[in-house]
Amino acid sequence: MSAELTAELASLREWVADRAKDLPPQGLTDDLPLLEGRHLTSLHIPELIQFLERISRRPIDVENLRPGDFRDIRTIAERFLEAS
Amino acid sequence: MTAADPTLLAELGPVGLSWWPGGHVALSGPLYQLAEDCDRAFTALASAWRATPERHPAMIDAATLQEIDYLHAFPHMATFPVGMATDEANLAAFADRDPLDATGAVRLTRTAPVREVLTPAACYHVYPQHRGEQLAAPRYVTTVNTCFRRETHYRPLRRQWSFRMREIVCLGSRAEVTGFLDAARAAVDALCRELDLDVAWRTATDPFFRPASNPHYLAQRLHPSKHEAAFGDLAVASLNMHEDHFGAAFGISRDGRPSSTGCLAFGVERWLYAVTRRHGADPANWPDLPAAGHRAASAIAIAVGVF
Numbered sequence: 001m002s003a004e005l006t007a008e009l010a011s012l013r014e015w016v017a018d019r020a021k022d023l024p025p026q027g028l029t030d031d032l033p034l035l036e037g038r039h040l041t042s043l044h045i046p047e048l049i050q051f052l053e054r055i056s057r058r059p060i061d062v063e064n065l066r067p068g069d070f071r072d073i074r075t076i077a078e079r080f081l082e083a084s
Numbered sequence: 085m086t087a088a089d090p091t092l093l094a095e096l097g098p099v100g101l102s103w104w105p106g107g108h109v110a111l112s113g114p115l116y117q118l119a120e121d122c123d124r125a126f127t128a129l130a131s132a133w134r135a136t137p138e139r140h141p142a143m144i145d146a147a148t149l150q151e152i153d154y155l156h157a158f159p160h161m162a163t164f165p166v167g168m169a170t171d172e173a174n175l176a177a178f179a180d181r182d183p184l185d186a187t188g189a190v191r192l193t194r195t196a197p198v199r200e201v202l203t204p205a206a207c208y209h210v211y212p213q214h215r216g217e218q219l220a221a222p223r224y225v226t227t228v229n230t231c232f233r234r235e236t237h238y239r240p241l242r243r244q245w246s247f248r249m250r251e252i253v254c255l256g257s258r259a260e261v262t263g264f265l266d267a268a269r270a271a272v273d274a275l276c277r278e279l280d281l282d283v284a285w286r287t288a289t290d291p292f293f294r295p296a297s298n299p300h301y302l303a304q305r306l307h308p309s310k311h312e313a314a315f316g317d318l319a320v321a322s323l324n325m326h327e328d329h330f331g332a333a334f335g336i337s338r339d340g341r342p343s344s345t346g347c348l349a350f351g352v353e354r355w356l357y358a359v360t361r362r363h364g365a366d367p368a369n370w371p372d373l374p375a376a377g378h379r380a381a382s383a384i385a386i387a388v389g390v391f
Contacts, residue, residue: 035307038327042303062296065305
């Protein structure tokens with residue numbers, strides 16, 4: 001994992017941790033289902049898209065979003081950060 | 085813009101279908117009875133949850149609908165009931181000339197403030213009806229209404245400005261609503277098997293205005309909450325998970341948290357399309373809808389443990 005990706009991933013974890021609610025006892029993990037578990041809601045999504053665009057320096061076409069793309073931190077990172 | 089679909093009208097006209105090019109149908113004779121029987125089949129399914137029937141007006145208060153931000157999300161679909169300001173001078177100005185222009189459009193004079201919307205879905209009344217309730221158990225409701233949605237084009241039985249919608253609604257915990265939606269999907273499958281209708285389930289999104297910037301549209305793409313039973317390319321029923329959208333907006337709670345809600349919706353005219361495309365235009369060949377509904381409900385009632 002590159003230093004750049006490590007920094008982006010840390011930044012993503014911090015962004016989610018600042019907003020996630022009703023976390024389980026083990027806290028926020030990279031495989032915690034964010035939308036399915038209602039830890040993040042639909043109202044967070046536009047801001048998360050903007051955040052990902054900013055840290056990855058790539059636009060996200062919402063018409064290319066697929067079910068599960070924002071499932072958890074690991075999936076988000078694989079889908080939107082790793083190829084940058 | 086409308087597509088009259090002359091083949092369909094030629095086939096179904098003799099059994100009671102009339103098309104109003106504005107986007108409405110009139111039903112009489114056998115096709116009217118088939119519509120009634122479709123609704124009996126749906127209410128039979130609702131009995132699997134012992135759903136409480138409710139009857140609501142076709143209009144809904146705009147301020148209430150706006151509590152869930154409907155008019156920002158779907159302005160292009162809204163239909164408003166308009167009346168004229170009732171002062172004598174205004175009414176005289178209207179009445180003293182031809183009320184219609186050359187195209188048939190009404191030449192309105194000054195209008196009264198518009199405070200209501202012709203309801204775009206049957207279930208929208210249910211949530212404010214239960215405003216503030218603290219649910220001790222899941223609540224199941226069924227209601228039917230004439231619904232109104234502006235569209236870019238209309239086709240008889242498939243896409244209409246006004247149409248009948250029957251819904252079965254669950255208000256409860258997230259687990260209770262998820263369980264309801266799972267059973268509701270099985271109920272639709274069972275009914276379609278009884279009727280020999282071939283349907284396929286697909287995920288769907290609602291037709292939001294400016295969807296790319298609407299968080300609810302984005303959520304539907306990322307975490308599908310709407311599933312449709314499609315007969316060919318036509319959705320005849322939909323399952324919708326609202327999460328706590330309505331529960332939070334209207335103060336409905338379950339176990340100390342905003343209630344989740346979900347609904348199963350049937351478009352009655354679309355079932356007329358599906359049944360007549362599958363079984364033909366001759367009423368003698370149409371299946372017994374209420375009996376099919378009761379058989380499907382019996383299987384589902386056992387599965388959901390109501391009886």
